[in-house]
Amino acid sequence: MKRVTPLWVALITASACAATSLCANAGTSTVLATSFDCARASAAIEKLICRTPQLKQMDIELTRLYRLALTDDHSVPRPDKVEIEQRFWVDARNRCSAEAEPKACTIRSYAERAHQLRQGSVIARTKDPSRRTDGPVAFRCTGLNALIAVTYFNVEPRVVYLKWANTSATLVQVPNDSATQFNGKDYRGSYSFLQNGSDALFQIPGSGQMSCTVEPVG
Numbered sequence: 001m002k003r004v005t006p007l008w009v010a011l012i013t014a015s016a017c018a019a020t021s022l023c024a025n026a027g028t029s030t031v032l033a034t035s036f037d038c039a040r041a042s043a044a045i046e047k048l049i050c051r052t053p054q055l056k057q058m059d060i061e062l063t064r065l066y067r068l069a070l071t072d073d074h075s076v077p078r079p080d081k082v083e084i085e086q087r088f089w090v091d092a093r094n095r096c097s098a099e100a101e102p103k104a105c106t107i108r109s110y111a112e113r114a115h116q117l118r119q120g121s122v123i124a125r126t127k128d129p130s131r132r133t134d135g136p137v138a139f140r141c142t143g144l145n146a147l148i149a150v151t152y153f154n155v156e157p158r159v160v161y162l163k164w165a166n167t168s169a170t171l172v173q174v175p176n177d178s179a180t181q182f183n184g185k186d187y188r189g190s191y192s193f194l195q196n197g198s199d200a201l202f203q204i205p206g207s208g209q210m211s212c213t214v215e216p217v218g
Contacts, residue, residue, distance in 0.1 A: 035063045044097035045106060052103065057155040058110040061132040065117040068124045075121040082120075089113050108170040111161035115151040136163075141202050141212035148202070148212065150193075158182070160193060162202075169204070 038050035049055040066086055070079045077085065089109070096105035114133050117124050135151035146165040153159035158173040160182045169191045171182035179196040189205025198214040 033063075034059045035066075043094055045094045045102065048097070048102055048106065054155050054157065054159075055103070055106055055110070057132060058107070058114075058153060058159070061153070061155070062110055062114055062117070064128075064131070065114055065121075065124045065133065068126070069117050069121040072121040072123040075123070077120065082117075085116075107159055107172070111151070111153055111159050111170045112168065114153060115149070115161045115163065118151055119149070138215040139200060139202070139212040140215045141200075141210040143207065143210045147215055162191075162193060 034049065034056060036046055038046070038056075041047050041050050049059050066082070069075050069082050072079065075082060093106060093109040093113075096102050096109060099105040115136060118133060119136055132154045133152060134154065136149040137151075139148040139150055141148060144164060148162050148164040151161045153161070158180075160171050160173075162169050162171070169184055169186065171184035171191055171193055174181050174183050176194070179194050181195075182193045184191045190203075191205070192201075192203045192209075194201040194209075200212040201209045202212050203209045
């Protein structure tokens with residue numbers, strides 16, 4: 001019987017490339033590519049990703065995080081479960097093509113998955129200079145009993161994923177000359193996250209602005 005090598009084992013060798021987003025091959029350097037071949041893209045979401053620079057950058061970064069998580073024996077969940085979760089995630093991401101706003105759905109999908117991978121793996125959180133994600137960082141806000149976990153996707157435009165209690169929101173950066181501002185909306189209403197250093201103002205549907213401060217580590 002032919003032995004099938006699990007995907008997470010096969011990708012461990014490639015993780016060294018993913019850690020730097022550069023791979024040496026016959027004396028040349030190749031930038032880490034998307035998780036699929038854009039020249040052969042057939043699914044509607046894959047085509048959307050390939051023609052949207054922001055989504056293409058998010059896919060490349062998520063591929064890097066995923067490969068790193070596969071090398072982390074202490075990741076939560078373990079690497080074999082990370083692989084299974086990734087397969088389910090790809091299926092869910094592809095279903096964004098049936099949504100009213102496929103691009104917004106796909107951005108949310110990548111932001112949430114990046115948060116999960118970074119939260120579960122110390123190796124995925126290494127400060128690689130080529131990384132396009134940071135966090136999660138904890139913010140404590142007046143009026144909220146739970147801390148907000150914030151993960152940043154440093155693409156163009158930037159995306160931030162916020163999770164607290166059983167709620168989450170994905171926001172996109174908008175122009176602001178005095179601070180870093182992210183806006184977004186879902187079926188509940190509109191959100192805004194206005195950050196200036198370690199302080200922020202956060203607004204959720206049905207609430208006024210809440211003052212937030214980064215929670216010290218340790």
